[in-house]
Amino acid sequence: MKTRFFLLLFLALYSVAHAQTPIYQVSLREQKLVVDKAAFHITEVLDLRVQRQTIGWVQRGMNNIRIPANLQGGLQDGLGGWLQMQLPPRPGSRPVLLRVHELRIGEVTKATSEKATASVDVDFVVQQPDGSYQVLQRYIEEEESKGLETTGHHDDNIAACLQRICVQFNALDWAQRLALSPPLTKEQVYYRGGRRPVPYDYAILTAPAPPMGIYGTFLNFRNNQLAPAADLVAEATDEPGEVDAYQGSGAARKALDEVWGFSDGQQVYIKRKRHFYALKRAGDDFTYTAQSMDDPGVINTAGALAGVAGMAIAAVTTHGDRQEYTLDMATGRVADFDYLELLTRRDTATVVVYRRPGGPAAPLTVLLNGKELAALPANDFVLIPWTSKTREVSLCLADTDGACYSFIPVFGATTYVELKARTAGEKPLLQYVPQKEGDYYVKKMRRR
Known part of the structure; x- marks a missing residue:
């Protein structure tokens, strides 16, 4: 009985200890890459992922508590250092950049087993003598493994994906790929979306x-x-x-x-x-x-x-x-x-400014961040695709005192703003409306 008690106590403490772990580190230190007669070596790893805080979640302890996970050392230093150790320069090998578009792990728990998954999305880039860059090939590989406890399998799964990618790339016909690949600038290669992100200056x-x-x-x-x-x-x-x-x-x-x-x-x-x-x-x-x-x-x-x-x-x-x-x-x-x-992952927010039927016949001029957007008549709308995540939307009505509305739109969704001007004597204003209401009126306008 005592043995069982202490076993349960140990398991409970083990579970609590892991529940308090702030982030789980996946290490590739024990993993090996085997590429026969490697014709390339990796000089730098570029992190082009959408979000870089984690590489996913693991489940720890008796209660399978979810804990965010990351790659030990990060992608640029941790993964880059490991790849350079596994694929060092050798006579005749050609230097390439490895760009990581996605690297994700996950775990799924079933009644009697668990499954660990890994997904790796990378491409290889070569720099030309004139300073331009060309993308040689992009690869997406996935791996999964099953067991009673699979948190320790993530390094195996990531390494397995990279193993297959590197073997495929080693057999690639460079001349054929370079003939099809357009030249890129350093900024296009080094930054997601092809441009340097605007720093926040809030x-x-x-x-x-x-x-x-x-x-x-x-x-x-x-x-x-x-x-x-x-x-x-x-x-x-x-x-x-x-x-x-x-x-x-x-x-x-x-x-x-x-x-x-x-x-x-x-x-x-x-x-x-x-x-x-x-x-x-x-x-x-x-x-x-x-x-x-x-x-x-x-x-x-x-x-x-x-x-x-x-x-x-x-x-x-x-x-x-x-x-x-x-x-x-x-x-x-x-x-x-x-x-x-x-x-x-949602790169665009949609803002719709609409004006219901009735009210003054003359169009009202709507300003977007101080610049004229549209002259909006009654029973009409204007759609704004918004891509900036560093600026708020500021809508105003020209020639009115204080008729403005500023907000941050929801990316991946539609935000509706009504231009209210129902009578000639009423001061027009801009007002947020719920999506269901905005959908209703704008759909009616589309059917005109």
Whole structure:
């Protein structure tokens, strides 16, 4: 009986220890590549993935708790160093760049077994004497393995994909491929989408530490527009990094509510449900740690972000475990790694400005970020494909005082804005409307 008790205790502690692991590292250190008479060697690995925070998830412990995973050392140094060790320069071998478009792992648990999967999407690029580049070949390989516990199989699966890729590439006819491949510039080769990304220059990223005050919306935070408040009090809860916030003192003291976040003069906090969490700078974004959400899609940190409602955020499927969330400074959404990957794959947001029938006959001029977009008559609409994740959409009506509306659109979805001008005496305005309502009116206009 004692033996069974201690066994259960050990397994429980083992499970807890892994549940608290912040990120699982997949190491290729023990793996080998075998390419007979390799005619190439890799000088550099370029990371062109959509999202680079992780390479997927693993399941750890008795309860199969999901933990984000990464490649030990990262792609450029970890994978690059391993490939250079496995395929060193040799007499006559030709230098190439390896670009990684995707490298993902995953695990699926069934009743009596697990399955580990890996997917690798890469291409090989050669630099020509004139400084231009040419893509030789792109390869996509997948591998899976099954067992009772498969977390330890991920390095095998990744290596198996790379093994097949390198063997195929070693047999490639370079002359034939080069004849078909157009020349590319260094920028086209080194950056996803063929251009260097625009660095974020939001005010909150460049300003000194903000004083004590309140952020009403995400845009207020991003633009560092703080409403001064000298009577804020933050009280720590039992959870690390979590506080409750109050305004006033004595009988006038009340819980801070209906805000996006606040600063106590030293630390900035974001509101999530009833509590506030300390934001930590992470490159051009911010992160915070909190208990994972109980039901997917409930959080909407961008909800107060300029009236754009209904932006439900995907949530993690575990319950009660601590989870790191990222505040995406381009979009205002808070998400775990899975949702960020979904979000970044959607490259275009659609904004539709429409005007219902009736009202003044004369068209009203709509400005987009200060420039004329369209002269919109009644019973008509204009569609805006929006691709910038570094700028908010700012719509205004020409020759009107304050008839403007600024917001961050949802990438991969349609945001509807109605130009309301129902009577000649009514001041026209721009107003967000729910997608279902916008769909209804715009479909009627399309049928005209």
